[in-house]
Amino acid sequence: MTPNKLVILVAPTGGNAMDREGAIVPLSPADIAAEAALCREAGASVVHIHARDPVSRQASADPAIFGDIIRRIRSQSDMLIQTTTGIGITGAEVRPGVDERLGLLAIDPPQDLATIPPGSWDIWRPGGSSAYKADATYHNTPAFLRRNIAAIVARGLPWEMEIADTGFLNNALRLAEEGIFDRHSTRFWLDYCMGFGAMPATARHLVFAQEEGRRLFPQARWAVLATDRDQFPMNTLGMAMGCDIVRVGFEDNIYLPDGKPARHNHELVHATAQIARALGREVASVEDAREIFGLA
Numbered sequence: 001m002t003p004n005k006l007v008i009l010v011a012p013t014g015g016n017a018m019d020r021e022g023a024i025v026p027l028s029p030a031d032i033a034a035e036a037a038l039c040r041e042a043g044a045s046v047v048h049i050h051a052r053d054p055v056s057r058q059a060s061a062d063p064a065i066f067g068d069i070i071r072r073i074r075s076q077s078d079m080l081i082q083t084t085t086g087i088g089i090t091g092a093e094v095r096p097g098v099d100e101r102l103g104l105l106a107i108d109p110p111q112d113l114a115t116i117p118p119g120s121w122d123i124w125r126p127g128g129s130s131a132y133k134a135d136a137t138y139h140n141t142p143a144f145l146r147r148n149i150a151a152i153v154a155r156g157l158p159w160e161m162e163i164a165d166t167g168f169l170n171n172a173l174r175l176a177e178e179g180i181f182d183r184h185s186t187r188f189w190l191d192y193c194m195g196f197g198a199m200p201a202t203a204r205h206l207v208f209a210q211e212e213g214r215r216l217f218p219q220a221r222w223a224v225l226a227t228d229r230d231q232f233p234m235n236t237l238g239m240a241m242g243c244d245i246v247r248v249g250f251e252d253n254i255y256l257p258d259g260k261p262a263r264h265n266h267e268l269v270h271a272t273a274q275i276a277r278a279l280g281r282e283v284a285s286v287e288d289a290r291e292i293f294g295l296a
Helices: 029-042 063-076 098-106 142-155 167-177 203-216 228-241 265-278 286-292
Strands: 007-010 046-049 080-083 114-116 121-123 136-138 159-163 188-194 221-226 245-248
Touching: 007 265, 007 286, 029 046, 029 063, 029 265, 046 063, 063 080, 063 098, 080 114, 080 286, 098 142, 114 142, 142 159, 142 167, 159 167, 167 203, 188 203, 188 228, 188 245, 203 221, 203 228, 221 228, 228 245, 228 265, 245 265
Parallel strands: 007 046, 007 245, 046 080, 114 159, 159 188, 188 221, 221 245
Antiparallel strands: 121 136
16 A cells, blocks of 8 residues: 555534535434445545434434444445544533443444544634534543543554644543553544634644654554634645545535535545645545554
8 A cells, every 4th residue: 555645534414513504414324324425435435423313403322323324324335434422412502421422332333433532622613614602612531531542442443532732642641651542552543623722723733733743652643624714724734744634524614625615525525635636645545544544
């Protein structure tokens, strides 16, 4: 395999995103699977999934819905499937508890990839396309992180650390020093989350974060994720810097590189693949992604 092929990861739904400005967010298992298949054709090799309640359309922690989504995706494509750990607000500003979140590691059928932010996170995206409110807080206590990461490692899942602030890197280092995971492992990657309220979406912040991540976790691959109209500029910078993975999708952004809203997620994937190829980056196939994440 050619070194450093680019994995395109798509997050089509999210826990709170809804239709807006002509963008259609897939909410049902059938719609999520159909959109995932189109994203696969456009160049994505990984799909990041959330579940929604069929009546309220709010986030759901129901493992049966997650299982339905996974089965439907696998019936239509060979994409790798990553599950959320945050789930989203499930009603009346309620976020799922620890047991519900850990329960997503026992879905039937199981996911291929997992994710966890190593720190609590105040999400602030005013005025953009997001459904998040300015005061949304994503709680990840040290006790929860120990349990969640240990469970991910025990299941042998490749996993993502969402780095929303450079302090998250030091949180992760402390957990590694406790023996929760091996900091020199190649089974996890660092995803730098730009513009979500902690780490601004600027070149200097991405460069610093990536250099610090490389210093602390020298074997880890790395990814870029940015919100709203910052998504394509930051992802493009990450691609030029040699990142391994970029994430796009209506969970975080609806806007194309020209600033116009996309109607479907696969339009964002197609635009990302075009930019990657223009930069001389080869887009990873699903087979490539399996090798990159150690699933081959």
